[in-house]
Amino acid sequence: MYSIKSIRAKLNKRRIMSAMRATQIRRLPGFGLTLGFTLFYVTLMIVIPIAALLLKASSISMEELVETFKTPRVQASLRLTFGASLLAATINTFFGFIAAWSLVRYRFVGRRLIDSLIDLPFAMPTAISGIALMAIYAPTGIVGKHFLAWGIKTAISPLGVLIALIFIGFPFAVRTMQPAIEELELEAEQASASLGASRFQTFLRVTLPSLIPAALTGFTLALARALGEYGSVIFIAGNLPMRTEIASLLIVSRLDENDIVGACAIAVVMLASTFVLLLTIQGIQWWIERKTGRN
Amino acid sequence: MSRDSRLSQASRDPKWIQWILIGITVGFVTLFLILPLGVIFWEAFRKGLKTFAIALSDRNARSAIGLTLLATAICVPLNMVFGLAAAWATTKYSFPGKSLLISIIDLPFAISPVIAGLMLILLYGIHGWFGAALQSMGLQVIFAVPGVVLATIFVTVPFVARELIPVMQEQGSEQEWAAISLGASAWQTFTKVTLPNIFLPLLYGVLLCTARAMGEFGAVSVVSSNIRGLTNTIPLQIDALYNDYNAPAAFALASILATLSIITLLAKSWLESKIEHRSKESEEIQ
Numbered sequence: 001m002y003s004i005k006s007i008r009a010k011l012n013k014r015r016i017m018s019a020m021r022a023t024q025i026r027r028l029p030g031f032g033l034t035l036g037f038t039l040f041y042v043t044l045m046i047v048i049p050i051a052a053l054l055l056k057a058s059s060i061s062m063e064e065l066v067e068t069f070k071t072p073r074v075q076a077s078l079r080l081t082f083g084a085s086l087l088a089a090t091i092n093t094f095f096g097f098i099a100a101w102s103l104v105r106y107r108f109v110g111r112r113l114i115d116s117l118i119d120l121p122f123a124m125p126t127a128i129s130g131i132a133l134m135a136i137y138a139p140t141g142i143v144g145k146h147f148l149a150w151g152i153k154t155a156i157s158p159l160g161v162l163i164a165l166i167f168i169g170f171p172f173a174v175r176t177m178q179p180a181i182e183e184l185e186l187e188a189e190q191a192s193a194s195l196g197a198s199r200f201q202t203f204l205r206v207t208l209p210s211l212i213p214a215a216l217t218g219f220t221l222a223l224a225r226a227l228g229e230y231g232s233v234i235f236i237a238g239n240l241p242m243r244t245e246i247a248s249l250l251i252v253s254r255l256d257e258n259d260i261v262g263a264c265a266i267a268v269v270m271l272a273s274t275f276v277l278l279l280t281i282q283g284i285q286w287w288i289e290r291k292t293g294r295n
Numbered sequence: 296m297s298r299d300s301r302l303s304q305a306s307r308d309p310k311w312i313q314w315i316l317i318g319i320t321v322g323f324v325t326l327f328l329i330l331p332l333g334v335i336f337w338e339a340f341r342k343g344l345k346t347f348a349i350a351l352s353d354r355n356a357r358s359a360i361g362l363t364l365l366a367t368a369i370c371v372p373l374n375m376v377f378g379l380a381a382a383w384a385t386t387k388y389s390f391p392g393k394s395l396l397i398s399i400i401d402l403p404f405a406i407s408p409v410i411a412g413l414m415l416i417l418l419y420g421i422h423g424w425f426g427a428a429l430q431s432m433g434l435q436v437i438f439a440v441p442g443v444v445l446a447t448i449f450v451t452v453p454f455v456a457r458e459l460i461p462v463m464q465e466q467g468s469e470q471e472w473a474a475i476s477l478g479a480s481a482w483q484t485f486t487k488v489t490l491p492n493i494f495l496p497l498l499y500g501v502l503l504c505t506a507r508a509m510g511e512f513g514a515v516s517v518v519s520s521n522i523r524g525l526t527n528t529i530p531l532q533i534d535a536l537y538n539d540y541n542a543p544a545a546f547a548l549a550s551i552l553a554t555l556s557i558i559t560l561l562a563k564s565w566l567e568s569k570i571e572h573r574s575k576e577s578e579e580i581q
Contacts (some may be wrong), residue, residue, distance in 0.1 A: 012467070012469050027477065028388070028468055028471050028472070029481035029484075030387070031384070033381075034384040038377065038384045040381050041377045041381075042400060046402055046449070046452060049415060049449065050402070052414055052424060053410070056417050066500025069403040085373065095319070098319050099319075102319075106316070112564070114324050117560070118328070120328050123506055123556035123559040124553065125509070125512060125530050125556070126530075127512040127530040127533055127549075128530070129331060131545060132331035132332070135334045135338055136334050142463070143330065170327060182381035186306045190305040199309065215350075227407070228409070230513035238542075248409040248410075251409050251413060252409055252516070252517060255413065260413075260417070263413055267407075267413055270407060271406065274405055
């Protein structure tokens with residue numbers, strides 16, 4: 001009935017209540033100061049800039065928006081951005097699962113090193129990742145030249161964009177699946193095996209279904225990051241109009257041409273799609289909570 | 296029971312599957328993570344230490360390093376104070392709109408850096424909301440140093456708050472109440488009770504914030520005029536050198552920031568092992 005945790009929580013509550021009575025105050029000090037500063041800073045640094053973009057965007061007429069998206073160059077860049085991002089997120093989810101599974105379940109030499117290297121794309125400045133990837137996958141690079149021998153261009157091609165987006169999204173996939181694999185109930189796998197299921201059947205029917213929510217979250221995070229990525233892509237992409245130009249780069253070139261309205265139009269589409277993705281993540285989390293809450 | 300002994304026969308994969316999956320992991324990590332990291336230092340030192348030293352002592356490189364340090368020195372303390380205030384406000388009290396506030400704090404993570412730069416142009420550019428007023432006061436923001444600083448702040452706002460909020464949520468306010476009821480002032484409570492409890496995550500948040508502030512490229516490149524020796528940060532200077540086909544100098548500068556990111560990774564695994572150690576200790580006490 002009474003777990004140690006609940007008793008302790010009750011004791012804590014009583015202690016806090018008596019402390020509150022003793023000091024005649026109902027809140028820890030600092031509420032006005034900390035909340036006031038937080039609201040001021042958030043308004044100045046985040047809310048006003050976003051409002052500026054949204055207001056500017058709302059002043060763009062529908063015809064102008066349609067005109068922007070009729071441009072073949074814009075269409076090509078959006079196709080490339082969304083296509084490469086979706087593909088990269090899919091590849092990352094697959095390899096991210098294998099990496100997360102190996103890191104959690106197996107013991108091998110270099111495991112800890114690999115585990116800490118996974119976060120490299122988070123920690124590395126994007127422009128540096130960009131020139132490093134270009135150095136490796138360029139036609140003269142140590143990997144690129146081998147692919148070129150087979151007639152595959154790994155840089156200055158859509159494949160180069162894909163490589164950069166895989167690089168940048170990989171940690172999201174691994175880091176969301178790792179805790180999920182750690183929390184798997186081994187008893188369920190054992191029960192399944194004792195009922196005569198093969199290891200593969202157990203994996204497919206018991207293990208995999210409980211990892212799907214985490215895999216989806218990882219996929220969405222990797223996708224959201226890929227859609228807005230700039231620094232790590234532009235070097236290896238080569239930025240050929242109609243072929244390897246991503247949407248972020250198009251925004252930059254519109255700004256260089258002083259076409260602020262055009263830049264805003266593309267930016268608004270990118271932002272809207274990112275928010276749809278974030279809402280999806282929230283939906284997944286809500287779904288997981290409801291599911292685990294019922295058990 | 297340790298995890299290994301719980302991994303009974305039933306949940307253990309056959310050896311050959313283990314080998315294949317480990318092989319794929321190692322191959323993928325080598326191709327996408329180890330090679331890019333290695334190539335930076337290889338390219339930086341390939342032409343010898345002397346080229347490396349010349350590249351770093353170049354006037355434009357030095358001014359880029361100076362501007363990066365300046366922007367970081369303004370941005371990190373501001374975001375640290377903000378992170379502490381935001382974490383205190385959102386974990387010690389309940390008020391309406393709290394979860395909305397936390398979501399807004401996270402927004403810069405979700406916004407493409409290029410779009411962040413665009414927002415600042417809309418605000419502080421010549422035709423922007425505040426641009427004309429600032430211009431008449433003789434203050435240029437966009438295509439100048441203040442714009443670089445603002446862009447750096449925007450992309451790094453959430454870092455410290457993000458690390459602190461979950462930790463302070465978990466710790467609760469019991470100890471602070473105890474201190475207050477024993478007669479400690481608000482400031483004493485914060486510095487003697489709260490701060491020691493959150494020191495490690497605070498340190499890690501500041502480190503992440505620093506690494507990102509020094510390395511930001513997209514947002515800064517939009518609001519900077521890319522004038523060498525004036526408004527170029529280290530990443531922008533790397534970009535400029537690379538486009539000039541001066542790869543050795545670009546990689547020499549890049550190796551500095553790459554070293555910083557390696558330090559960040561090491562700090563992270565050190566911190567994690569420390570936290571793991573602590574939670575094990577507290578389990579033993581129970």
